[in-house]
Amino acid sequence: MKDLEKIANKIRCDIVKMVAKAGSGHPGGSLSSVEILTMLYFEKMKVDPKNPQMPNRDRLVMSKGHATPVLYSVLAAKGFFPEEELDHFRQLGSILQGHPDMRKVPGVEMSTGSLGQGISTAVGMAISGKLDQSDHRVYAILGDGELQEGLVWEAAMSAAHYKLDNLMAFVDNNDLQIDGDIRDVMSPYPIVDKFKAFGWHVISVEDGNSFDLLEKAWTEAKDVKGQPTVIICKTVKGKGVSYMENVCGWHGVAPKPEELEIALKELELED
């Protein structure tokens, strides 16, 4: 098993463990975006866990802020804070709030959770980078249900208008939201055409849980000039835990102890 896949598997174990321990949280959309965050933090992003405020660091805004389990697990694995902290997720006094708080957690670049706002703030960060003539990148991770928020499209319009080629967005296109299939609740499709119409360079990844395909997309995106890029990643919600996969009920529900055991067994089998 390659290094990244090993890390991803560990992240998945941490996600289900921390959500189970907390007794609440969002496992489904965390598991679907493990490969995206693992690739970015472990292969692509210029960040220094010892110096989280390094001025020219790359920034990642978790616009789908409810997916804190994946964000915190990756940041901890990367060394931004001790991994023991994951045990205190969502508990009184913990730095690890249910939704990310940039003032509490080293490595969290923006407080998010209210959907649509992260991408808007990422546009501001990217403009800031241009003003400072810094070569750092800004990444934004969006949910597909989140695309129903009008602010996403206000932000998308402005990112193209300001030619923010230092902004790269990923859509975790797992097709499920709290109330069901995104196509039944309020279809954001055609997602590719919408972003194209808003002036973005669009890359589709047919398996967003494949490091090889994500790598290819990132490599294409990094050289795009004069416009922002969005990578639409088809993913599996709950990926890696058989009973969670493609089940929207696992959006914001914690596994019980016996369910955790099954999940860890499955994930360790993959190891």
Added chain:
Amino acid sequence: MKKSTRQAYGEHLNELFKSYPKMVVLDADLSGSTKTAVFKKEHPERHFNVGIAEANLMGVAAGLAAGGQIPWASTFAIFGTGRAFEIVRNSICYPNLNVKLALSHAGISAGEDGGSHQSVEDVSLMRSVPNMTVLVPADATETCRMMEAAMEIDGPVYIRLGRMDLEVLFDEDYEFTVGEGVELKIGRDVTIIAMGLMVEQAMIAAEYLKGEGISAAVINMGSIKPIDADLIVETAAKTGAIVTAEEHSIIGGLGSAVCEVVSERFPVPVVRVGLQDTFGQSGKAQDLLEHYGMTAEAIVAAAKEAIDKKV
């Protein structure tokens, strides 16, 4: 001399930029009205017009602040505090980001555009959000002093601006400190605590009351949050009756803030002059102010009422 607070804001942005090169100015297609166009003319590379998208205006401002810039975000008060409320709350105030909101056309003095565009609840909304500082200038001079004070705060500040030309009340040496009211007139019988364009009316009312043998103190309460609770208690103890005067709903604004202080620390009768839980309508600013009782006459009547209520 007359000048609107929005005009003073636009002009003073250029002055401030000399000391704060990290400043950026944002607008949402109202730069001619909010007067950020004055800044844009001098520094087009640091002015961003995000179009008619107030939610994104606030999100982009938050991101710029996170990146180390110091954004001034401007639109009409109704949109900046109303439509974009939750972005201001969650993306600016919750992470305590260094964003300055200078929102104009507040109050019914916005005039002909009518009730849809006249915010009567903006102070109430902004005052309720943790980390937000709320400042309401009474004239052009105070606008400049408040902008300077806002730059000294590493966090969100809301400055409430108006469309209407107002008398310039204060000289250039006028001093303003966040959290402090300014006692413009000393009095014995009643205290008028006013904000914004009602400060001038308060001064006129005090003169009139003097003619009737009533000694009225006048306090310009430009800092609505934090509010000068000690000064309010001190004046309540001294005069025993308070009138508040604001071009804003009496629910949640200056009147409410003063009542919160006196009811907890030194209960005295308070009469609130302001919009009585109503929207505005179209009309000339001056006609609207008279129609809704935003006048010295209304303050005089309220002062007598407050004095009558003294135990």
